[in-house]
Amino acid sequence: MLAVGAWIDRASSTVKYTDIDYFVFSDAARFLSDGGSPYERDTYRYTPFLAYLLLPNLWLHPAWGKVLFVIFDLLVGFLIMKISSQYKVANNTPLKIQPMNGFSSFFAASPPVLYASFWLYNPLVINCSTRGSADSLVSGLVLATVLLVQQNRPILAAAFHGAAVHFK
Template identity: 40%
Template sequence: MEPASLLPSIIFAGLVRVMLMLYGLWHDANFTVKYTDVDYYVFTDAASHVIHGESPYSRATYRYTPLLAWALIPNIYVHQCFGKVIFIVCDILAAVLIHKILRSQSCSAQSSVFCAQLWLFNPITITVSTRGNAESVMSVLVLIALHYFTKNTTLQSLVVASVTYAISVHVKIFPATYAVAIYFYVNSKYFNHQPVFSVMPNRYRVLAGVIGATTFAVLTGLCYLMYGYEFLHETYLYHVIRQDTRHNFSAYFYLFYLLPDVSWLSAAVFVPQLFLILLSSYHFYEDLIFTCFINTFVFVTFNKVC
């Protein structure tokens, strides 16, 4: 089976998503419970504040990078579904990247297409993007970074991977859990496909670190200059101190419910996450993609808001 055989699936999956997006317009106009994700209304309201020269954080519960509000300004000027189109495109691109990554890892064409189809026709991914959730943007950023980190061909690949990874961390902090694994993976044997464990810095690690840190600092610094401490608090710090007993899928839900006034508890629950992430990063770093999956799984499983 040739890689091009993914194209019919992409076209069909795209049509399904567009149909659901259009259905959402009708559903929202005729039902009390909306098809559109409540966060999409938050994004759009934040974009409206930006248009009027205000902070996107003037919209209550907007706790994202201002880049998202800026990107969705066409929701106001062009059409309310503009952002959904962007999220759908990113959703499709994620499947293409899954296919490319698997092919670069020597998976068969048939297996690579099948795995991409699992993403394309997964009801969850379809629903998430068509309802207006921005997670597909994060998926694309992380997959681009992983593709270029594992491509192992040129110095340019390492630069692209580092920049994209830094952008993903700026947009949403959870990819920071991959940092230690990436550090171990990028070593003196990086371009020879022979990862050797070492904690010592080398030119590849320094290059990746400097480029990534600079990219993150520039993006975060610009946002801070525009919106000050409010940006830092709402985008990053809020998630560190947050306790929410309404999200009762968290392993810590009942603990927070019983001890709502213990201020240090919110920070203490990060310890199991940190320990397991460091452990998996050390044991599995040679397979970077698998390690990132494990670290994401650990992050979600032991997240205090779930």
């Protein structure tokens, strides 16, 4: 989708695939690299950390941020699997979904794989990240918070939760 989005952006002068906010993020990063504030960009209303994360847009590749957001989508899928694999049925065996008549063996996968698949193959999720929306960062931070709470690491969980709130 990243390649398709780049092609659409180049092929059409009127309809762009890239989210307008991605240009705002990139402009804010440019202001930072010039020694200024990301808030010099009139419509920048996000955390300054986002502008710092997108600095490589200027010296690596303009799609750096989109790739970063897709990587966070993959991290979210991993976190969904990790969090949901903690749950067991009464006799302490992992949950298992049995295939139903007419359904493929895909549905016989373990619930953690199935849950992660719902995220990773969701067209809306794919579209948002490849267009340049930073929502996957917040999702990753929230799920990292949940995992850390499960692991009884409250201080680190609080830090991740604070970062999630700050990013949103």
